[in-house]
Amino acid sequence: xxxxxxxxxxxxxxxxxxxxxxxxxxxxxxxxxxxxxxxxxxxxxxxxxxxxxxxxxxxxxxxxxxxxxxxxxxxxxxxxxxxxxxxxxxxxxxxxxxxxxxxxxxxxxxxxxxxxxxxxxxxxxxxxxxxxxxxxxxxxxxxxxxxxxxxxxxxxxxxxxxxxxxxxxxxxxxxxxxxxxxxxxxxxxxxxxxxxxxxxxxxxxxxxxxxxxxxxxxxxxxxxxxxxxxxxxxxxxxxxxxxxxxxxxxxxxxxxxxxxxxxxxxxxxxxxxxxxxxxxxxxxxxxxxxxxxxxxxxxxxxxxxxxxxxxxxxxxxxxxxxxxxxxxxxxxxxxxxxxxxxxxxxxxxxxxxxxxxxxxxxxxxxxx
Numbered sequence: 011x012x013x014x015x016x017x018x019x020x021x022x023x024x025x026x027x028x029x030x031x032x033x034x035x036x037x038x039x040x041x042x043x044x045x046x047x048x049x050x051x052x053x054x055x056x057x058x059x060x061x062x063x064x065x066x067x068x069x070x071x072x073x074x075x076x077x078x079x080x081x082x083x084x085x086x087x088x089x090x091x092x093x094x095x096x097x098x099x100x101x102x103x104x105x106x107x108x109x110x111x112x113x114x115x116x117x118x119x120x121x122x123x124x125x126x127x128x129x130x131x132x133x134x135x136x137x138x139x140x141x142x143x144x145x146x147x148x149x150x151x152x153x154x155x156x157x158x159x160x161x162x163x164x165x166x167x168x169x170x171x172x173x174x175x176x177x178x179x180x181x182x183x184x185x186x187x188x189x190x191x192x193x194x195x196x197x198x199x200x201x202x203x204x205x206x207x208x209x210x211x212x213x214x215x216x217x218x219x220x221x222x223x224x225x226x227x228x229x230x231x232x233x234x235x236x237x238x239x240x241x242x243x244x245x246x247x248x249x250x251x252x253x254x255x256x257x258x259x260x261x262x263x264x265x266x267x268x269x270x271x272x273x274x275x276x277x278x279x280x281x282x283x284x285x286x287x288x289x290x291x292x293x294x295x296x297x298x299x300x301x302x303x304x305x306x307x308x309x310x311x312x313x314x315x316x317x318x319x320x321x322x323x324x325x326x327x328x329x330x331x332x333x334x335x336x337x338x339x340x341x342x343x344x345x346x347x348x349x350x351x352x353x354x355x356x357x358x359x360x361x362x363x364x365x366x367x368x369x370x371x372x373x374x375x376x377x378x
Contacts, residue, residue: 014267016178016215022189024208026274031204034281038203041288042239048295049245057243058095060298064244065089066326067294069114072228072249075256080107083323089115109136110225117229118244121236125194127187130218133229137222148220153187156180161217163267165260174260175267177217186216194230202238206231207280211266211273228252235284245294251287259283301325304375311358316341317351321360324375331364331372 015021049057066086073080084104088111089095113133123129135151142148149155161177178186190212200208210231217223228249236242252259258279266276304325313321320337337348352373355361364372 012175012268014175014215015269015271016186018271020271022193022212022271024212024271024273026204026272026277030274031277031281034278034285035201035203038281038285038288039201041285045245045288045291046239046241046243049243056298056302058093059301060245060294061243062086062089062093062095063294063298064247064291065111065114065118067247068232068244068249069110071247071253072114072225073110075228075249075253076224080110083326085111086326093119105139106137109139112136113226113229114232117233118236119242121233121242125191125230125233127191130187130191130226133226134219134222137225143221153183153218154180154220161220163214163217163223163263165256172260174264177215183216183218187218190216202234203281203284204277206234206238207277207284208273209234210280211263211276214263215267246287246291247294248284248287251283251290255283255286308358308360311360314351316343316347317355320351321355321375332361332374333370333372 049060052060066082066089069085069089070080070082081104084107088108092111092115113136116129116133131151138148138150141150154161156179160179163174163177164171165174166172190209193212194209210227213230214223214227219226231248232244235248236244262276262279266273269275316337320332320341323340324332334345334348334352337343337352338345341348341351343351352361356363356373359376361373362376364374366372
């Protein structure tokens with residue numbers, strides 16, 4: 011039977027080889043500075059757009075890691091509303107989407123506020139507003155009780171789960187989390203980026219909730235990364251990069267759980283993943299610039315509110331073909347009104363009719 015790190019006598023006295031990490035940490039810190047410098051050179055509106063884009067990505071990808079697909083347009087709308095941004099693509103929201111956004115924004119926009127038990131309970135309650143995870147009723151806003159047996163940390167789809175490790179027993183959670191929270195807000199001298207890596211690992215090892223532990227662990231890491239930059243603005247998505255590296259993420263996590271308290275390999279992976287996330291911010295910046303160029307190119311074109319809404323949705327990666335029916339449903343108008351809106355945009359050279367015609371007629375942007 012495997013011995014997990016939390017079962018070792020020296021738990022939770024983590025250690026790592028700083029000589030191995032030093033160069034990687036310096037590289038991350040340098041890239042953080044360069045990215046924020048480049049973003050600072052942009053206008054205020056474009057920095058807001060970049061933040062909106064990254065927070066949307068972070069919420070969407072963090073949920074996808076857990077196998078849950080949330081509507082991107084709803085996420086963006088929720089983020090925009092909560093940040094008071096005048097976004098063209100605002101759409102009605104599901105409360106589960108709003109809850110995930112609420113947690114993520116609380117972590118990143120209030121990064122300077124202390125992490126407490128009640129704050130964690132609030133995040134958990136926001137993730138599960140109905141008290142259910144799927145069809146199962148769970149303990150919400152409180153530590154798990156393991157009524158159905160030990161907490162197994164798994165990945166994979168339903169029926170194809172792979173067990174990575176078993177979390178500590180429920181009767182140990184209150185003590186474990188008290189130790190974790192005390193450490194989190196202690197004045198220990200450790201670089202906030204390294205602290206983000208350790209906090210993610212430590213929290214996900216304890217796995218204190220019935221569900222949502224991965225998303226909360228990533229929110230905790232994002233909070234510390236915001237502290238490392240002393241900024242609520244987010245220009246890169248760690249969750250987006252973890253999703254790309256999900257297989258290695260779980261492998262590294264499993265190996266660390268079954269090792270000793272030397273977590274150097276985990277810290278190395280975290281720093282390298284973070285570095286790749288920051289490098290990937292270039293694509294976010296290019297997307298923001300492309301959207302800015304698009305709106306600038308049609309600034310003198312008269313558009314009604316429905317057209318602005320739908321064009322904003324298309325620019326955000328509308329996942330279905332843009333059809334008359336979709337337009338009418340999202341813009342909440344009649345089919346005739348939707349058709350007039352579409353034909354008007356075709357006439358103005360903003361949309362083109364896709365090759366397939368008839369009942370399957372769809373439309374695309376001429377350029378972005």
